[in-house]
Amino acid sequence: MTFSPARLVDRRALVTGGSRGIGRAIVERFAAEGATVAINYASREEEARTALEAARAASRDAGYGERPHLITRADMSDLSAVDAMLKSVIDALGRLDILVNNAGIQQELAGDSPDPKGLEHVLGVNLVGAVHCSQLAIRHFLSRKGGGAIINTSSVHQIIPKPGFIGYSVSKGGLANLTRTLALEFADRGIRVNAVAPGAILTDMNDSWRNDPKKKADVERHIPMGRAGTPEEMAAVFAFLASDDASYITGQTIFACGGLTLFGDFKHNWST
C-alpha cells in the first residue's frame, strides 16, 4: 500500500456515491488517513459492502484498528431520503466533519429534445441533492464547535461545454456556484467549501471506452498528459482539501484533469 499521511484522524465523513469509482477511492483514502466514513450508495448494495470492507482494511492497514465505517442507502434525488440519511449518519458517527458530494450520473440529453423527467433526474442527483445535503451538513456544523469541510465532485464540464449532455453540463456549472456561494456565506464560521473537477477518469462511468484500446487511445489523444486519470489520483486531491493542509483554502475548484482545461488545441500555434 502507498503511504498516506495521517491528516484525518478522528474525522467523521460522509461520501455520497462512495460505493464505486472515484467515491470508493475517496472512502479508502479517507480511511487510510484516519477518518471514519459513511458510504452512501443508491442501488448496488453489493458494491457498497465491498467498499465497506475496503475501508475497514484501509483503516487496519494504516494502524487505526477497527473503525465503525458504515453504508447508507439514499437516492440523492429524493430529498426526504437525504434528510433521513444525514440524521442516521450523524446519530451513528456521533457527528459529521466532512461531506463529499460525489454521487453523479451522466446521461445524454440533446439541446433540442425536451425531456422533463430526464432533466429533473440528472439535476436532482448531481445538483439539487448536493445543495440540500450541503445545507443539512452546514446546519450540523454550526450546531457544534469545530467547523467543517464540504468538497463537491464537479467536472471539467464545469467550464468545458458538453454538447448532447445539457443536464450534466448545467449540473456541473451549478456545482461551481454552489461551491463559491456557500464558501463565501460561511467563510467566517470555520466552514470551507471546495470542489475537485476530474477530467477523464477510469471508472464505470466511462465503460463506453475504458476497456477498448482503440477508443481509449482516441480519448487519451485529447488529454495533454496523454492518459486518463485514476480514481486514486482524484482521492488524493479530496484528502488534501478535507484536511488542515487546506485550512486557508475555500471556494476553489481544483481541476485534476491531466491538463484538459489548458485548451490543448492551442499547443501548436495554428492561430498565428
Ligand code: NAP
Ligand atoms: P461511477 O463509477 O458511475 O459511480 C457512481 C457512484 O454514484 C456510485 O457509487 C453510485 O451508487 C452513486 N450514485 C449514482 N446515482 C446515485 C443516486 N441517485 N444517489 C446516490 N448515489 C448515486 O461514477 P464516477 O466516475 O466515480 O463519478 C463520480 C463523480 O465524479 C460524479 O459526480 C461524476 O460526475 C464525477 N466525474 C467523473 C468523471 C469520470 O471521468 N469518471 C469525470 C468528471 C467528473 P450505485 O452503484 O448504488 O448507483
